[in-house]
Amino acid sequence: MPIDAGRATAAEPRTAEIAWDHKDVQLYHLGIGAGIPATDPDELRYTLESRLHVLPSFATVAGAGMGMMGGLAAPGVDIDLTAVLHGGQRVEVHRPIPVKGRARTTSRVAAVYDKGKAAVLVLRSEAADDDGPLWTSDAEVYVRGEGGFGGERGPSVRTEPPARAPDRTVERHVREDQALLYRLSGDWNPLHADPEFAELAGFDRPILHGLCTYGMALKAVADTLLDGEVARVRAYRTRFAGVVYPGETLRIRMWRQDAGVRLTATAADRGDAPVLADTLVETG
Template identity: 65%
Template structure:
């Protein structure tokens, strides 16, 4: 059954209650490499890995209380999509205030965009979290559904954010552990593509690949530690397009260009001739 854009976009928002604890934050931070490359007791790492003075890396919101699966993108009316042909195309988070280390919130999700790219459909699922004190965050998840285009919808804009044609202001090489995907998946993404070699081969890969949202978290942590003095609460938003795969055990090369309150970022595999991993990546932040 083809996509029915009118029915999908008219579907009412769905709300669910979510909750998280400090141990969820600590596990997530370990899953994106906190404490792996400096002494584990380095104060700069303990703010991610020890409950005393614990701060929350904003990308944690993608897994908080069950993560993006709570959005329910594929159970909406008007969408009959082959899940085997779905890719996570991009992610944007906007922080309305710092995320508490433990909390409860209501997550409200809806389909915010549906675009016909001809050979594929692009869905934008928007999830907004709020607690008793008001809005916490907004997540826009871009889902690329191969073979689902041609339903007659709008094509949508094609936005790209190319880095400046100059050397980056900062460049970091981040060795990623061979077991990073096995650790990250404990935060809730159980897709066997990231753990099972046989499943990975069926998907066309020689070995399991790292979760895109794990590379997203590693990259954002690198930006926070490199440019923002390790203060995760200064992040206002982070948007990225998943441009290619990354394998556990490789080294992630993160380049950052300073444009004031806006940082342009790229992430590539240093082991595969700078093969792109994250592109069109922009982090906005509160300036001191």
């Protein structure tokens, strides 16, 4: 089998040094739709270096997302990347991410689960600087055709949204060029830019990065229910339930809960087709 679960999870973590500054943070924020209106004081917190704060989802692109790629290159993992789907994401921040920093990352395969027709790799990346841990990021990667090896099925985090009206509903337009801008933060998969490649993958046209949608939804929560205080976010998890096309509109529904904010995201232009599910922003 191309995935040797025991070897993959026992392998020594891969390490790397990463660095970022205000330009990387600003580019990421612009890639998830910040800066509209350009002179809005609330938006300037994402775009103007003298006022800048860092949305915790920036952890997914810091160092050009090398943590996830390190996990896919682990011993015991020999897979066809065209069979890989990003199924879910969780980021836990241990303290606010600085606008400028250097960190050491360690990446490993934390778990391999058997879903029958697919295997799921949990790729864990941890970052720390001289002051201690910064964040832990778990990417759940589905590998089609690699299941059925008799391994553990893994935990289920499926949850239904509250059976009441959401506390807030907002819509966020996805610009036609948004995938082209977002990919400058490090995800160069041609699926998000090349129409011919997208067609080969079974899509009518290039799709938006799931992690771009992930960032857009977190920004919506921070701006509407957290008074813009991104430091209140402790952790953020989601399951990628469907695709978004540039030019569409995201509809984000939010419910306050004791643990934080539960949300769903759907494609408003396609009958509220699910995009993000089982999603929770944990706050402190």
